[in-house]
Amino acid sequence: MEKNPIIEFENCTKSFGELVVLDNISFSVKGNSLISVLGKSGSGKTTLIRLLAGLDKLDNGTIHINGEKATEGNRILVPARKRNTGFIFQDLALFPHFTVFHNIAFGLKVNKENNYKAIVEGVLRQFDIIGSRDKYPNQLSGGQQQLVALARTWVLKPKILLMDEPMANLDVKLKKQIRLKVRELMKQRNVTVFYITHDHREALELSDKILLLNNGKVEFYGESGDILKSDSTYVKEFIEI
């Protein structure tokens, strides 16, 4: 376990009907680090970050965020909107009836930020999407949509950023561009990032730590470089050593 962790999963179990998706897992994460969550389809990656966001309840166990109990068993103690997390969904969840400007402004308006127009304009420039200000999501390319989703989350200054395979459909060049953006943003604000991916090469290149899930259990959790030295057969097979 890390000292003074920002996030702590303690004996967490989550099932959907008969299917145990996360099976008594425990780990902790210190601040300002990028953790790649790896695993096969159905290994519990998305469930893990949904639990962290407060979108789902646990069966058993506790999740601490910033030392505070956020979820305990099937009780959400800190609701999703108060966890100061940002979530980038696999489908990006850009509101199709809002322009880029209004997608990004949504969270600020909800939180009664009077100066939202100036803030959004600034973020549009920071993410280099000012030209798409008045476009609707379906008028944007995949990469632009990705940046809007990132900007929409970023504008709310989250301390934890959860990314659910957001770059699955992008080409290599765009992926690299957005990865650099994520790294740059992390440095700016000491954000902790959970990044779900299938691609272990991407995980090795991008992350400080790797969390590898296998059938709902933690198969590996440690520094990204250490995964190459793991003795586990499953880990070796997964990263094709």
Place this chain on the structure above:
Amino acid sequence: MNNQSKYISGFAAIVFGAAVLLPLVSLVFGSLFVEGGLMITNFTEIFQQRTVLLSILNSVIISILASFVSVAIGCCFALLFTKTDLPFRKVLFFLLLLPLLLPPYIVTVAWTDVWLFLGISKNLVYGLPAVVFILSTIYVPLAAFIISGSLKNISASIEEAGLMMTDYKTLFFKIILPLLRPALFSSFILVFILSVSEFAVPAYLSVNVFTTEIFTQFTAFYDYSSAISYALILTAICLLLILPENHYLSKAPFVSFGKKSFRQLTVSLKNKNFWLIIGFAYIVFVVFLPITMLVSQWLIGDSISFVDIVELLFPALKDSLLLSVVGSLLVTLLGFAFALMSVKYKTKAIDSILLFVFAIPAIVTGIALVKFYNSPMLNFVYGTSLIILIAFVARFLFVSQKIIAGGLMQVPDSFREAAIIMGAPPFYTFRKITFPLLADALFTSFFIILIFCVAELTTVIMVYPPGTSFLPVRIFTLMANAPQSTVSGMCLVALLSTLSLITIMMGGRKLLINQQWKRTQ
């Protein structure tokens, strides 16, 4: 799902259960169980009466033939207007759907005008083939609509994968047709149920079917016991038929919303002009010919003037529109609550319950409501327009729920979750995110139910309270004694009011939805 949604859905379930399910269930149990014991004498007696057996046989023959013809022609038009590059296919498809939006009694009067004008023997005009023909023209659009929805859901990549291995003909029979099977079955069963419970068409053409038999027993002979027994047999036929199809029907894609990114494969027609003529000729024959004949019959005959007809029908027209607007609003609100239950709570039983209620013939629903609410304690329902609104809910809630559930399925959970994570409270999330994205489905539901309500005759003729005037009922009762030209004139007034309603709604739809999107930002 938040607490507000649960309260809305729970309240809707209680209202529907108390107002609609209770009368239907009490009709069944009240008829089957007398003085604590099972009573089947009524039913055994029915099957010994030749006229009743003949009416059952007529009902079944008409329904089977109308279903076959509707599905066969509907499938051809669905393919032609959905899968090909035929010019003007969208306009033609809209025109094809028109008979579905017209009250069946108007279509019947119009066709009768055509046949009598052509000098066709009255034996043929007022006979079983005429009923089959008219019902088919009414339900071809329904079948085409359902099958077209299913065709739109076939991804181009599936067809392209098939075309890498075989020609289009083999692909059609081996891949497309099997994928269409649920839609074909669903439309067949739906048309059968609607045909078997149709009252106005056979009644106007003096063909003795089961619904007219029930109506006669109930309103002419006041033999409630026989009427209810007949009604239960008719219900049993429909429910038995729907039982194996429950799976398909409750999941059938009645209306497709969104899916802009969904790519479809279009077949290039070799002889476009030929197919265009076929499509155009059918529409002229089925849609424009009868309407033209209505107009000419009214002009040629010695009818009272158009102004006099409007004056005669005005109170009924006003009440009809008012009740239909309120009814379709109520049905759409309940439809939304039930769609929430079905899509978000995954309450599977909801789909089945609504389908079974929908499958109960309109005349049976009418009898159930009259029997249940005709008591001094419930006179505030029976003696007022409330009973008509309840009848609308019973008849059309399934359709509304299907349309709205289709729209709700196109709004991913991640939209709502994204808004919540950003700090939006549940009602704000609903107002700004879910509702605008659902506006199209809600509007479509309101529009379709409004058209259905305006045209509904069978249930309303059974339940309408004294002092209330409803246009289809008014015209239907005047038909018996008015000259043919006046009947045609009255139908024209009803037709014009329906078409005006459609035009207003279609025009307002885009404007409303665009405004809704602008306002939410």
